[in-house]
Amino acid sequence: xxxxxxxxxxxxxxxxxWNPVGVVSLIISSVVGSFAFAAFGFFGVFxxxxxxxxxxxxxxxxxxxxxxxxxxxxxxxxxxxxxxxNEMIV
Numbered sequence: 001x002x003x004x005x006x007x008x009x010x011x012x013x014x015x016x017x018w019n020p021v022g023v024v025s026l027i028i029s030s031v032v033g034s035f036a037f038a039a040f041g042f043f044g045v046f047x048x049x050x051x052x053x054x055x056x057x058x059x060x061x062x063x064x065x066x067x068x069x070x071x072x073x074x075x076x077x078x079x080x081x082x083x084x085x086n087e088m089i090v
Contacts, residue, residue: 019075024066032055032058
């Protein structure tokens with residue numbers, strides 16, 4: 001997708017405290033998987049038995065959708081000027 005930086009950033013001053021893309025997709029998929037599939041059984045008896053599987057698929061899809069929606073805004077707080085060319089990911 002190439003929406004993140006083209007180098008691996010590990011320094012805390014350049015990163016946000018948390019990335020809402022992962023957190024939001026985890027919360028939404030957990031709630032949907034737990035309540036809609038397991039607790040209330042809206043989609044039948046079969047889906048009451050496999051909510052974790054569907055929650056994992058939903059989290060995977062939501063992570064991609066939210067990453068595209070935010071356009072990588074939360075990958076880094078500010079641009080690092082001291083990254084050499086041999087540290088770049090090709």
